Amino acid sequence: MRRKWAGIGLSLAVAIGLAGCGGNDNNSGSSNSGATNGQSAENTTTPPAESNKPPVQLKYWTDDRHDQEYIKDMINKFNETNEDNIQVELTVMSENYTQSVDIAFSSKQAPDVLRLKSGNTAGFVKKGYLEPIDGFLTDDIKAEFGKLILDDVNRFDGKVYSLANTGNTLRLVYNKDIFAKAGIANPPASLQEMVDDAKKITEVGKADGIYGFALNFKSPKSAFDRSIREILSLSGYQGLGFDLKTGQFDFAPYSQVIEYFKTMYEDGSILPGAESLDIDPLRAQFAAGKIGMYLSFSTEPGVYQDQFPTDIDWAGALAPTLDGQIKGTSEIVSAGTWLGISAQSANKEAAWTFMKYMYGDEILKTYHEKGFGLAVVPSIVEQAGNPEINGMEGFLVGEHDSLWPVSPSVTPEGANYGDAFFKYMLAGGDLAAITQDLNARYNAALSQAVEKGEVAVTPNPAFDPANPQG
Template identity: 30%
Template sequence: MKKRKKFLSLVILSVVTTSLFTGCGNSKNNADVQTLQVWSHNSHSKMVMSELIDKWNTDEGAKLGVKIEYTVKESEIQQAVEMAFASNQEPDMFTSCNVKKYSDSGDIVPLSTLPGGEEFIKKYTDLGIDLSGAAFSSSDGEVYCVPFSINTFGLVYNKDMFKKYGIVDENGEPTPPKTFEEVREYAKIMTNESEQDYGIIFPMKWSSFYSTDIGQLAWGSAGRGAYDCVTGTYDFSVYKPIYEMYIGIKNDNSCFPMTESLDNDAARAYFAERNIGMKFAGSYDVGVLNDQFPAKCDWGVAPYPVADENNAYLQWMGMGGYFAMSQSAVEKVGAEKAFEVFKFLHSDEILQELYKRGLNLPYDYSIVENVKMDKEINGWKEFAELAKISTNGYTSANVEITGEKKDADVFKEDVWMGTKSVDEAIDELNERYNRGLKVYFENNPDEDINKYINPQWSSVRNGE
C-alpha cells in the first residue's frame, strides 16, 4: 500500500513539474511576441478581417515578433476609446479617431514621424486625395490617418414596380429618375394606396437621414454642399430644389407612411419586403438587401438625381480616415514594427479581399479593377462604379451656433412640418451659419479660414 502511495506521489510530482517547465517554455516564447491591440468599429467585416489577421499573425507577424489582437467594438467605439485612454488601457490602433482631440493631447502618432511615413502619405496624395481634412490631419497639417474604404451613394429602385407602372424605355427596361422632378413624378405614378404600392420611402427617424437623403444630394446637383469653399461662406440655396422635391412628394402623398418615425433598418426592411419604388441608399446597403433583409423584388442602382441633368457635378462619396496609431504602439514594439502593422491594416491585400466578399469598396478603384468576385452580388458592381463619378469634396469650415437649430433640425421640424416655407428656411440658415462662421473664427484665432477656401474648386461631371 505504502509503495503504491509513493509511486502515485512520484507520478503526480513528475506531472506537476513537467507542466511547470512547459509553462516556462511557453512564457519564454510569448515574451518574444508583443501583442498590439487593434480596435475597429467595422462589425460587418469582422469575420474576414479576423481570418486575414490570423494568417498575418502566423506569417509576417511571427517573423516580426508582433501579434495583432483584433477587437470589434460593435457600437460607441469613440466612448470606449475615450474611457480606455482615461484608464491607460488604450488600444494601439483604432478606427473612428477624433484626430483633433487625440493629436492635441499627443496620444496619437503623426505618420510622417514613422520610418517611411512620408512615402506612405505620398501614395495617397499622388492620387489627388486631399488629406488636409479633419478626418485625416490636425490643424497644424500633420497627417494621422489615411483613407481605406469608401461609401458611394445613389438611388436603389424596384425594377418590378417601374415595369408595373410603365416607367420603362422602348426595350421595356426600367428608367430610373435622373432629376429631382422625375423622382417626384415617378413616386406619384407608383403610389397606389389600395394596392399598398408606394413611390418612395424616407427614414426620417434615422440619425444620418439628413446627410444621406438630403445633404449629399447637393454635391451632384450643385457641385458643393452648403459651405461654398470658393467664397468661404455658407449658402443653403443649393438645397432648395431638394427641399422642394421633398415637400412636393409629401403634398402628393406619394411616400411610404410613417416617414417621421422610420429608422433606416425599418425602411430597408420595408423596401425589401413591400412594394416601394425607390429609396436613397449607400454601398453599405448592398449586404443588407442581399443578406440581412433579402429583397423580394428585382432592384437596381442609379446615381443620385440632380436638379438639372445637363448640368451635373461629381456626386458625394464618403471617405473617412481609417486607423490611427497610439503612442503606446511605438512604445511597445518600436516605430518600425508598429508601422509594419499599420501598413498591413491598410494594405491592398485586405482591400481586395473585402471587395471580393462584397464588404468594402477601396479608396482607389484601380486596386480592385481586376479582382474577380467570388459570386455575383446584386448592386455591388453598380455601387463600385459610382466611385468614378464621385468626390469626397472638401472640408467645410466650422461654425459655432450653440443653442440654435442646425440645418437638419430646420428641415425636419420646420420645412417638413410646414411651419416655414423653403425660402424662409434657407434665408434663416444662411444668416445663422454665416454668423456662426464669424463667431467660430473670432473664438479660435489660431485657426485660419484660408485653409477652408479654394477658389479653384470645380467638380463638373465630365462625360455624363
C-alpha cells in the same frame, strides 16, 4: 471595364486629399452578426499555442456594419496567426459612434484602434484622441500610400494619423420590380419626377405595405447627408450647404430640395414610421420589397449580399437633380482615411502591428472586390478587379463622379441643418426664415473657427462644379 476603372482610380488617388465627407454617418445601421449596438464581438480565437506570455489585448471600434463579417474574419485570422501574441476584439457601434468615442476617452476606457472617416478625423485629432503614426511608416508604406497622405485629410500640423483605403459613391437605390409594377420605365432624373414616381408606387403598392420612398430619418443629418448631398452636387452645388465660390454657408439650394421631400411626406409617399427609422431597419424593409427607392452609398451592394440577402431585382442609378439637368458632378466621399491608433492605448506598437496587417494588399484588394468600398490606393487599383457583387455596377466611378474640395466643418449654436430642415419637413413653417437663420448661425460659427485658426477658408469665384478639381 476593369481597365477603365483602374485609370479613373489612379487619377483619383492623386487628388484624393481634396475629398471631404463633412460629418456624415455614411455606413451606419444596426449590427446583427458578431457585434451589436456597441456590444463586443465574441472572440472565438485563442493566442498562438507556442507563446507562454499573456496575450496583448487590443480593442478595435468601428461604426461600419456593411463589412463586419469580412472584418471579423480578418481579425480572427490575425488573432490565430500573428507571431506577437496579439488578440483583437471587435466592437461594432450604433448610430452614436462619435459620442461613444467621446465618453470612452473621457473615462479613460478608449479602444486601441478606431475607424476613422473624413467626417470625424479632424475632430478626433483636435481632441487629442489619436496617436501620430509617422514613426511607424516605412519607406515601402510611404511609397504605396504617400500620394494619399495630405493635409486636412489624414495629416494635421505635419503629423500623419491614418492611411487611405477606399471612397464611396452616392446613388439612388431603387427596386426595379416595383418600378415596373407602377409603370415607371426609368429612375427619376429630376426631383419632380422622384415625387411623382414615389406617389405612383405608393398608390399601386400601399395595400401590400409598399411605399415609394424612405430614408433613415431617425438621424436627419445622416439621412440628408446620404441623399440631399448627392442631389445638390449633381445639380451644381456643394452638398453640405457651403458655397465654395463665396466661402460662406448658403442653404438656399438645400431648402429647394427640402420642399420636394416635404411634398413626399405630405402626400404619404414616405414609409410610415420613417421618423424613427435607422438605416439597417430601412435596409431590411427594402430587402423585403417594401420600399421603392432611397439614396445611399456604394456600401449597399455588400449589405444586400451579406447582411440582408434579397431576391428582389434592384439597382443603383445617379440621383435626380433639381431640374433634371446635370450641372455638377457626384461627389466621391469618405476617402482618405480608414484606421487610426488611440493616443490612450497602452499597446501602440501592437496596435500598429494590427493596423499594418489590415492595410496589407490582399485585404485591401479583397475589400474592394467584395464591394465594401471602391479602392483609391494606386497599387490596389492596379491589381484589383471590379467587384463581383450584384448591384455594384450602378455604383462604379464614371464620368459624372469626381472629388470635391473639402468644406469647413463647424458646429453652430442651436439645431444643425439636418434637424432644422427635418422639423420643417414634418411640421412646416417659414422656410425662408429657417434658411436665413441657418446661414447666420453657420457663418457665425465659421467666422469664430477662422479667428481661432481652426479652419482656413479661401473663396473661389471661378469654382466650376462640373470640374471641381479645376
